[in-house]
Amino acid sequence: MTLPSGLRSLSVRNFRLFAAGQLVSVAGTWMMVVAQDWLVLSLTGDSASALATVTALQFTPLMLFTLYGGRLADRHDKRRLLMWANTASGALALSLALLDLSGAARLWHVYLFALALGTVNAVEVPARMSFVSELVGAELLPNASSLSAAYFNVARVAGPALAGLLIGASGTGWVMLLNAASYAGTVAGLRLMRTSELHRSGRA
Template identity: 75%
Template sequence: MRKRLTGTFRSLSVRNFRLFAGGQVVSVAGTWMMVVAQDWLVLERTDNSASALGAVTALQFTPMLLLTLYGGRLADRHDKRMLLTVCNLVSAVAALLLALLVLVDAATVAHVCVFALCLGTVNAVEVPTRMSFVSELVGADLLPNASALSAAYFNVARVVGPAVAGLVIAAFGTGPVMALNAFTYLATVAGLRLIRVGELHRAPRQDTRVRVVDGLRYVWSRADLVLPMALVAAIGMFGMNFQLTLPLLARTVFHTDALAFGLLTTAFAAGSLLAAFVTTARRGRPSGRTVTMAALAFGVLETVAGWAPGYGAALVLLMATGFTSIYFAQAANHRIQLGSDPRYRGRVLALYTLILQGSTPLGALFVGWLSTQLGARSGLYVGGLVSTAAAVAALLADRAGGRSGTPGGAPSRPGTEVRRRVM
């Protein structure tokens, strides 16, 4: 048992990664507290308007759609540690300003929209930089484990954050939650500044100009990267709108209070956390079939979760859906990241982030409108059915590729430079 635990947490033997992960747990918990508080505030101020909540969600993710590729270029060109420090400080200031407006009862939905847009702009740089920074912290050999642990601590925070937010909102309102979130960003900043720069695994600086288009061409030349990217696009747009569907399910279907909403979100996150720990055992690049089957399981379970007849059944089904969502996301992430040349990794992960999170504005607006017309359950039904259809299409495409002699794990063009690290 001890040996197994040592294997699961082996990346934590690296001091720099321990510092980074510790700061992230605190900061991400605050972020998820903020998500619950922000959504609850919008629903309170708009009489449970699904369209208003969809608009706020869209504003938060629209910068991801427009700016993430540029953020990946910055990550490949500049010091990732410094970029992350600046991003977290800007987020802290923005969160504090919104908290002050709420505390003095001056906040409007327009203020929330401005904050969402600001946070999304920062995230367009922070997310690809953070994802590619993990490889600098631990090196190639520990990258699969460190990536899985990153998902694990993210989901630990996702379990703790909403549960605490529900308690605090019920007792004191949304303002104190937002104020607390502002200060949690400082934990990440402290961890980043304590990192020993000399122990980072940095790739040699490129002499040529770092361009976004080169990263796009690199991905397009790789059939084994294009297929998981396409799956991530379909599922990210239609299936991963839980920030919108869960609060609507809680308020308009089960008619719960803030505490019960927090528990609903926590159940989803608990399943995600379990999946993250399961994937820490991965030591190499997953196959294309693993990614596709995980997508299929997610689509089926999300569809069933939309049918949940009661609050208790919803808790169980959302936990299972959360498990498959992270298992799929991690499988896709590992297949893409471990198959990419380190010189392009920031831009490749920026494209992955753009597709996964940047497609959310379009999906959020559609799901928000659909939920207004047909009810909160419809968002889960459509997300699950589209995800299932995308997974089936990917299975057929993979099978067709195998028959034509182009396996999913091989470059699509002869002579394409591919540097793989099989671990």
């Protein structure tokens, strides 16, 4: 079946696996952000300063270390780097989810995990963005980049909406647990890729 021109990149098997995994994982990540913030407000009696602190801890590493993450992506196998980063993020999300579900979560736990997740994201984001070119090659890269932006925006809307429903039904811990599980789909997609079909350039 011939795909419309706007979906040409989906004809590449590796990109389909990547896009499917990312759609689930990005939605899970935004669910985690909402659940994490809700947990902070619950633990602190709606403290605005605590909420600002956890947000700063999560996103400051992206501002400070993304350039170093890009250097890692340039020097190492991006697919393997993404597998390690997503595994680490899943383990961190699972740990915080278990603390929350057991009633043992404290504010400093949330701060610590937010900082750790932000640091991992500083490696994952540049590796993910540059990996798209290896998946589809130069000819399809503009189309693949557009599709990547599209599924990211869909997940950014769907994730918080779904998180709100799930928090009301079952609490923040289960939302975090679902996010942890979403990373498994991303890692599985990366492992299923045919490395022989990647468009890799030689390193100097």
